[in-house]
Amino acid sequence: MERDTSELFEEFKELTASEFFRRNKQMLGFSGKIRSLTIVFHELITNSLDACEEAGILPDITIELKRLGKDHYLLKHADNGPGIPEDYITKVYCQMFAGSKFRNIQSRGQQGLGCSGCVLLSQMTTGQPVTIRSRYKDGDQIKGVEMKVKLDVKKNTGIILDRKEFETERTGSGIEIEFKDVSYSMSEQGAYEYIRRTVIGNPHARIVFKDPTGRKYTFERATDKIPPLPQEVLPHPKGVTADDIIYLCKSTNKKRFKNLLMDSLSRVSLKKIKEIEEATGIDMNKRPKSITWKEAEMVVEQFDKIKFMAPPTNGLKPIGSDQIEKGINEILLPEFSTALTRKPQAYRGGVSFIVEVGLAYGGKSGRKVGNSRKAEIMRFANRVPLTFDQGSCAITEALKSIDWRRYGIGELDNAPISVFVNIISTNVPYLSTGKQSVAPEEEIVREIRQATMKIARKLEKYLRAKKAAKNEEMRAKIFEDMVPVVIKQCALLAEKEIPDYEKVMDEVTHKAKIMDMKNRLQQPEIEAKEVIVEEPKMRVKEEILEDEQLQ
Numbered sequence: 001m002e003r004d005t006s007e008l009f010e011e012f013k014e015l016t017a018s019e020f021f022r023r024n025k026q027m028l029g030f031s032g033k034i035r036s037l038t039i040v041f042h043e044l045i046t047n048s049l050d051a052c053e054e055a056g057i058l059p060d061i062t063i064e065l066k067r068l069g070k071d072h073y074l075l076k077h078a079d080n081g082p083g084i085p086e087d088y089i090t091k092v093y094c095q096m097f098a099g100s101k102f103r104n105i106q107s108r109g110q111q112g113l114g115c116s117g118c119v120l121l122s123q124m125t126t127g128q129p130v131t132i133r134s135r136y137k138d139g140d141q142i143k144g145v146e147m148k149v150k151l152d153v154k155k156n157t158g159i160i161l162d163r164k165e166f167e168t169e170r171t172g173s174g175i176e177i178e179f180k181d182v183s184y185s186m187s188e189q190g191a192y193e194y195i196r197r198t199v200i201g202n203p204h205a206r207i208v209f210k211d212p213t214g215r216k217y218t219f220e221r222a223t224d225k226i227p228p229l230p231q232e233v234l235p236h237p238k239g240v241t242a243d244d245i246i247y248l249c250k251s252t253n254k255k256r257f258k259n260l261l262m263d264s265l266s267r268v269s270l271k272k273i274k275e276i277e278e279a280t281g282i283d284m285n286k287r288p289k290s291i292t293w294k295e296a297e298m299v300v301e302q303f304d305k306i307k308f309m310a311p312p313t314n315g316l317k318p319i320g321s322d323q324i325e326k327g328i329n330e331i332l333l334p335e336f337s338t339a340l341t342r343k344p345q346a347y348r349g350g351v352s353f354i355v356e357v358g359l360a361y362g363g364k365s366g367r368k369v370g371n372s373r374k375a376e377i378m379r380f381a382n383r384v385p386l387t388f389d390q391g392s393c394a395i396t397e398a399l400k401s402i403d404w405r406r407y408g409i410g411e412l413d414n415a416p417i418s419v420f421v422n423i424i425s426t427n428v429p430y431l432s433t434g435k436q437s438v439a440p441e442e443e444i445v446r447e448i449r450q451a452t453m454k455i456a457r458k459l460e461k462y463l464r465a466k467k468a469a470k471n472e473e474m475r476a477k478i479f480e481d482m483v484p485v486v487i488k489q490c491a492l493l494a495e496k497e498i499p500d501y502e503k504v505m506d507e508v509t510h511k512a513k514i515m516d517m518k519n520r521l522q523q524p525e526i527e528a529k530e531v532i533v534e535e536p537k538m539r540v541k542e543e544i545l546e547d548e549q550l551q
């Protein structure tokens with residue numbers, strides 16, 4: 001029987017963002033027990049790093065994970081950032097799509113979903129409120145406030161259940177949050193590995209982590225240099241659509257279309273405005289609000305045809321090859337390491353990005369299967385480790401397209417190497433809100449490939465020199481073993497005393513040759529740094545604690 005239209009529409013409803021993600025938590029990355037917990041670590045750690053960076057503070061992060069029952073944990077996370085003013089606490093933790101990072105700026109966060117997503121997951125699995133502790137500057141004072149909050153899913157807002165003030169002398173934010181149906185793991189996709197990689201990509205950070213077994217890991221910072229503050233970058237005309245132009249026109253208070261274009265986009269000069277005017281016939285003095293869709297399309301067509309200077313790149317702040325090497329050396333303790341930060345490039349014509357790569361070979365740390373060291377690929381975007389969805393990622397695609405045998409390491413999977421790739425951009429093209437993989441944009445894939453091949457050549461040179469040194473050593477050893485026998489036999493035959501041959505041997509045997517090879521290894525033409533690790537002096541200190549509390 002056919003149903004009435006009005007009857008069908010009786011079910012029509014509106015969903016808030018929180019209701020939507022309550023039904024689709026996998027879209028926030030919360031799927032699977034290990035992954036869900038790692039994503040929580042990711043959200044809280046990236047926020048602390050962003051907040052510290054913006055405030056010019058060297059990050060000190062403490063995390064404690066306590067097991068309360070099977071798949072049931074209490075997480076305590078605290079940082080020394082600028083804190084969150086009281087009025088914003090419920091917005092930060094209980095409102096989806098609310099944040100301070102909706103700008104064209106290089107930051108780890110972009111969407112205003114991370115904190116509220118964690119609170120939502122906690123509430124959905126335990127029904128418990130979360131406790132937030134914020135210490136923030138208010139004029140000359142530092143205020144301390146603690147709140148117990150819940151997320152009102154139907155309204156996408158926060159409910160304050162309890163509030164108290166406390167005295168404090170330093171700034172920072174902290175959260176205590178419970179989860180069920182999650183699990184802690186030491187695997188490559190687990191929370192511990194996430195922290196380890198975070199420290200490699202952020203050598204300026206110090207993280208203390210107390211795991212559920214009572215082990216306390218202290219990852220010391222490898223550098224005291226605070227990364228420079230990224231700046232906002234205006235969108236480049238080659239990267240905008242007609243819809244972007246209409247959006248700009250609707251939300252501006254500029255009186256003339258030309259001023260809007262020149263002030264909201266980069267590289268649009270008065271000269272370019274004239275070119276557009278001549279080609280399209282659009283009056284550039286028009287009020288932006290009167291620009292039609294058709295006109296916006298015509299402007300975009302002209303943007304495609306006109307030559308503009310490349311997008312500005314001063315807003316991008318890479319880690320830098322020295323810092324990457326420091327991070328790699330301190331955490332992976334490799335036999336050989338090298339890193340490279342490339343020049344900025346643009347994808348989709350108008351979004352600038354920088355690729356950074358690093359390689360670590362051999363050594364005592366790194367991924368192991370059984371006793372042998374295996375290859376590990378460490379993907380990062382804006383210094384944040386990407387742990388999941390590697391199959392669809394631009395980084396995986398680029399690394400797989402390289403013929404690694406050319407670089408003397410055979411099959412990539414079985415080689416004892418760690419490959420580090422970081423993509424820096426004001427707009428990393430993530431494939432989903434979970435932000436775990438980067439879209440394989442042609443320019444990005446090409447750039448990663450080029451950069452990696454360049455450092456792989458350095459590794460190849462190092463391996464070649466190492467092999468030559470080994471061969472030389474073997475040859476010298478044979479010589480050293482044989483000569484005394486020959487001398488003895490000759491002396492016997494000649495009925496003479498065995499001469500003192502050891503001094504002569506020293507001059508010609510392997511010692512001299514090995515010294516020579518070692519010198520060659522260190523020569524600048526090899527451009528590779530050999531890291532000799534005698535004692536594993538770990539940046540991460542591991543302790544087993546009784547019942548110490550992290551504050």
Ligand SMILES: Nc1ncnc2c1ncn2[C@@H]1O[C@H](COP(=O)(O)OP(=O)(O)OP(=O)(O)O)[C@@H](O)[C@H]1O
Pocket residue numbers: 043047048051079081082083084092098099100101108109110111112113114115116117173
């Ligand atoms: N530890 C913190 N210290 C200070 N401010 C914070 C902290 N954590 C979050 N914030 C503030 O709360 C806002 C919301 O954080 P949230 O994690 O929800 O989203 P985001 O970081 O902006 O984006 P994304 O969802 O992509 O991570 C941030 O933009 C920031 O202004």
